[in-house]
Amino acid sequence: MSPEALAAALDAEHAAIFAYGPIGVRLDTASAADARQAEATHRGRRDALVLRLTELGATPPPAAPSYALPYPVTDRAAALKLATEIEERTAAVWRAALPQTTEADRSTALAALTDCAVRATRWRRRAGVSPATVPFPGRAA
Amino acid sequence: MGAAVLGPISGCGLFGDEEEKAPPPAPDPLAPLLTEALSLAGQHEAAITAFPVLADRLTPVAQAHREHATALTKVIKAPAPSASASPDPSASPTPPGGDAKSTLAALRSAEVKGQKSAAQACQAAPADRAALLGSIAAARATHLEVVR
Numbered sequence: 001m002s003p004e005a006l007a008a009a010l011d012a013e014h015a016a017i018f019a020y021g022p023i024g025v026r027l028d029t030a031s032a033a034d035a036r037q038a039e040a041t042h043r044g045r046r047d048a049l050v051l052r053l054t055e056l057g058a059t060p061p062p063a064a065p066s067y068a069l070p071y072p073v074t075d076r077a078a079a080l081k082l083a084t085e086i087e088e089r090t091a092a093v094w095r096a097a098l099p100q101t102t103e104a105d106r107s108t109a110l111a112a113l114t115d116c117a118v119r120a121t122r123w124r125r126r127a128g129v130s131p132a133t134v135p136f137p138g139r140a141a
Numbered sequence: 142m143g144a145a146v147l148g149p150i151s152g153c154g155l156f157g158d159e160e161e162k163a164p165p166p167a168p169d170p171l172a173p174l175l176t177e178a179l180s181l182a183g184q185h186e187a188a189i190t191a192f193p194v195l196a197d198r199l200t201p202v203a204q205a206h207r208e209h210a211t212a213l214t215k216v217i218k219a220p221a222p223s224a225s226a227s228p229d230p231s232a233s234p235t236p237p238g239g240d241a242k243s244t245l246a247a248l249r250s251a252e253v254k255g256q257k258s259a260a261q262a263c264q265a266a267p268a269d270r271a272a273l274l275g276s277i278a279a280a281r282a283t284h285l286e287v288v289r
Contacts, residue, residue, distance in 0.1 A: 091279070098275045099268035110263050110275050114256075117279035121286045131201035133283045135208040136276040 003058035005100035006049055009112070012093040013046040014063035019086045022069060026079035031126055035083065038119050042090070045112055052105070080127035084120050088138075091116035095138030113138050169217040171270070174262050174277070175210055181255055181281075182206035184237075188248060192241040199248070202284050209277050216270060248288050256281035 020039035024032050053060040073079050094113040101109050117137030124132040134141070185203035189196045237244040259278035266274050 095272050095275055095279075098263065098271035101271075106264060106271065110260060110278060113275050114260075114279040114282045117283050118286060121283040125286065130197075132287055133201055133205060133280065135205040135280060136212075136273075137279040137283060139272070139276050 002097075002100035003053055003056050005097040005109075006053055006056075006105070007058065007061050009090075009093050009097050009109070010046060010049040010053065011061055012090045013042050013049060014061075015067050016042045016086050016090050017046060018063070018067045019069070019082060022073045023079045023083050023086075026073055026076055028076060031076075031080070034119075034122065034126075038083070038087075041115060041119075048108065052108075077127065080123055084123040084127065084129070087116045087120035087123060091120060091138040092140070166218070170265070171213055171217050171262060171274075174258060174274075175213040175217060177255055177258060178206050178210040178213060178277070181251055182210065184248060184251055188237050188244045191237050192244060195241060195245070198287055202288060205280055205284070209280070212273055213277075216273065245288055249285060252281050252284045252288060256285075 017039060020035050020042070024035040024039070027035055050060040069082065070085070071078060071082075073082055091113050094109050094116060097109040098106060098113070114137075117134075120134075120137070121132045124130075182203050185199045185206065189199050189203065237247065256278055259274055259281055263271055263274035263278050
């Protein structure tokens with residue numbers, strides 16, 4: 001069991017939660033509801049990671065006060081693009097945790113990788129990106 | 142006299158060579174997952190043949206299953222039965238019955254089943270296989286978003 005892998009996942013979850021703020025305000029109503037649900041899921045993962053890291057005797061890394069966005073999120077297209085990228089990045093971090101984990105931690109990592117991948121696909125569909133799926137979610141392209 | 146002459150012949154035996162062969166290697170635990178990936182690819186390809194209107198949706202999914210099969214073949218030590226090239230004979234020749242809607246429903250349940258088996262394989266895998274199997278399980282989950 002490697003606390004480092006889970007700490008990396010926690011860092012990614014903090015960043016994802018931050019990003020959904022500027023994303024949400026640029027989306028249409030239906031997409032904004034999905035964004036709120038996505039953010040809630042990331043908060044749930046974050047809380048579980050904080051507990052688990054504490055249980056392992058590690059110090060959970062705190063969220064940064066702010067995160068630099070890779071580009072200005074000024075419209076729906078940019079919001080959908082960033083949402084897709086956030087889920088891809090979070091999927092990659094959880095995928096990297098798989099070899100470092102066993103049993104319940106691996107099961108958590110797999111569930112997180114899977115739901116990040118599903119959300120990335122949904123965002124690509126909303127953005128009209130085709131294909132909406134990738135063969136190996138979480139793997140560097 | 143005769144026995145002394147025949148002795149070496151029966152002793153060395155006509156089948157001596159075979160006795161020295163190693164026993165066949167135990168099948169890799171991922172062999173069923175490889176078979177499943179090929180079968181899923183074959184089912185999507187058969188659906189595309191039967192309903193060309195589904196090609197845009199299903200082609201990337203079929204390709205993903207082929208890529209999974211190729212990746213699994215690479216990590217499986219034992220030689221796999223002509224895994225990467227030929228379509229699975231059990232899946233592809235059977236044209237899907239019914240209409241496009243019921244075909245999609247059948248593909249969806251195959252993906253659900255496939256996701257479950259990939260997730261189980263990921264959970265049981267040694268560290269060096271966990272990431273690949275996790276990606277395969279996640280990919281199958283995403284297929285449910287587009288196979289509809």
